[in-house]
Amino acid sequence: MQSHIYDTIVIGAGGMGSATAYHLAKSGADVLVLEQFQRGHTFGSSHGETRIIRFFYDKPFYTELMKTAYAEWRDLEAVSGKRLLFITGSVSLGKSGNQYTTAVRQSLDAAGVASEWWDAKQLTERFSQFRVSNDMDILWQKDTGFLYASECVLTHLQLAEQHGTEIQEKTPVGRIDWQADVPTVYTEDNQFRGKKVVVTAGAWTTSLLKELNLPLTVTKQQVCYYIPTIAAERFLPNQFPVFTEITTDNEFMYGIPFFHKKGVKVARHGMGQTVSPNACNRTPDSDYIERMDTYLSERIPELGNTVHAEVCLYTETPDEDFIIDAHPHCPNIFIAAGFSGHGFKFCSLVGRIMSELALAGETAFDINPFRINR
Numbered sequence: 440m441q442s443h444i445y446d447t448i449v450i451g452a453g454g455m456g457s458a459t460a461y462h463l464a465k466s467g468a469d470v471l472v473l474e475q476f477q478r479g480h481t482f483g484s485s486h487g488e489t490r491i492i493r494f495f496y497d498k499p500f501y502t503e504l505m506k507t508a509y510a511e512w513r514d515l516e517a518v519s520g521k522r523l524l525f526i527t528g529s530v531s532l533g534k535s536g537n538q539y540t541t542a543v544r545q546s547l548d549a550a551g552v553a554s555e556w557w558d559a560k561q562l563t564e565r566f567s568q569f570r571v572s573n574d575m576d577i578l579w580q581k582d583t584g585f586l587y588a589s590e591c592v593l594t595h596l597q598l599a600e601q602h603g604t605e606i607q608e609k610t611p612v613g614r615i616d617w618q619a620d621v622p623t624v625y626t627e628d629n630q631f632r633g634k635k636v637v638v639t640a641g642a643w644t645t646s647l648l649k650e651l652n653l654p655l656t657v658t659k660q661q662v663c664y665y666i667p668t669i670a671a672e673r674f675l676p677n678q679f680p681v682f683t684e685i686t687t688d689n690e691f692m693y694g695i696p697f698f699h700k701k702g703v704k705v706a707r708h709g710m711g712q713t714v715s716p717n718a719c720n721r722t723p724d725s726d727y728i729e730r731m732d733t734y735l736s737e738r739i740p741e742l743g744n745t746v747h748a749e750v751c752l753y754t755e756t757p758d759e760d761f762i763i764d765a766h767p768h769c770p771n772i773f774i775a776a777g778f779s780g781h782g783f784k785f786c787s788l789v790g791r792i793m794s795e796l797a798l799a800g801e802t803a804f805d806i807n808p809f810r811i812n813r
């Protein structure tokens with residue numbers, strides 16, 4: 440066992456762990472990050488180029504927290520000199536009077552975030568790519584956009600390293616001894632001690648914290664990419680918005696403009712098959728691709744058919760709200776997990792919260808909705 444005791448050991452260098460390491464290191468903490476694969480790997484939840492960032496939520500506490508999350512992303516752009524956040528505006532579509540869009544509007548109003556109801560004519564005048572009927576709710580929100588996700592993770596890690604953080608890749612943690620005087624983390628060849636340990640292990644959280652029996656389910660998720668053969672520039676971020684739709688079958692569809700060479704990304708949130716993160720079939724399913732192509736043939740026919748598809752993992756809680764809390768049996772271990780397919784936009788804030796919890800034992804942000812025993 441090493442005699443050195445780190446201020447904080449962070450387990451997992453995905454979206455949440457990288458942001459946590461950055462915030463800790465920026466505050467002067469002596470940090471060790473342990474990652475089972477290499478940075479930027481594609482086996483977890485944070486790979487790929489884009490993730491939607493939005494204020495609009497049907498639960499008001501998320502909308503409120505996004506005010507700080509946006510500010511932290513802007514701050515990261517300023518500190519790194521990189522463009523990470525692309526604002527496009529968004530349209531949220533749904534059947535007229537649907538509960539979700541109505542609740543979203545209420546959340547935005549309560550938080551003082553402007554939005555506008557549009558009719559079908561207003562939508563197609565502004566974005567003629569869409570085919571919509573007159574009986575749809577269409578909510579425009581100008582601050583929505585997307586994050587350059589893979590670059591966000593790398594940037595947080597690079598900046599953490601510049602502040603002295605040690606990052607060990609290809610170093611899986613086998614177990615954490617939470618009963619030791621100083622929490623001790625065991626890898627294949629080593630043991631590391633940290634005054635505090637932050638677990639940001641995504642889909643592998645339950646296997647690392649077996650003693651807690653956390654209510655987490657890992658599911659296989661898929662995204663499709665589209666490259667229109669004619670006038671593809673009409674789908675660039677300055678000409679096409681982020682969109683979401685609650686379909687009549689209660690599917691939550693979303694799309695992100697053409698970014699880099701990959702194309703327009705379109706996917707269905709959730710409804711994925713339960714899998715084990717180490718034994719997930721990473722081949723996209725043909726019936727899923729077919730469903731997405733059929734959906735788009737009605738909504739945005741210019742996109743044509745899928746040219747490429749990818750697999751990613753969600754780690755879901757029963758209510759789809761995050762877990763951000765101290766370990767119930769050990770006040771020196773903190774957990775950030777269960778981001779249920781909508782966590783990336785919050786990485787910048789969750790990193791700050793986890794660093795405050797690790798360094799001060801408390802945070803001014805309201806994490807009550809995210810307590811383990813809620």
Ligand SMILES: Cc1cc2nc3c(=O)[nH]c(=O)nc-3n(C[C@H](O)[C@H](O)[C@H](O)COP(=O)(O)OP(=O)(O)OC[C@H]3O[C@@H](n4cnc5c(N)ncnc54)[C@H](O)[C@@H]3O)c2cc1C
Nearest residue numbers: 451453455475483484485491612641643751778782783784
């Ligand atoms: C298809 C898809 C689309 C999404 N779209 C959006 C979106 O548009 N907007 C949005 O806000 N969110 C979105 N999300 C959700 C968001 O990407 C996730 O909530 C977020 O990336 C979760 O980050 P994480 O750090 O918890 O997990 P991960 O990024 O998976 O990180 C966990 C890390 O821990 C490491 N690890 C695990 N166990 C160990 C161990 N024992 N030892 C060492 N290392 C370990 C893993 O290797 C991994 O690197 C999407 C997710 C998917 C899959």
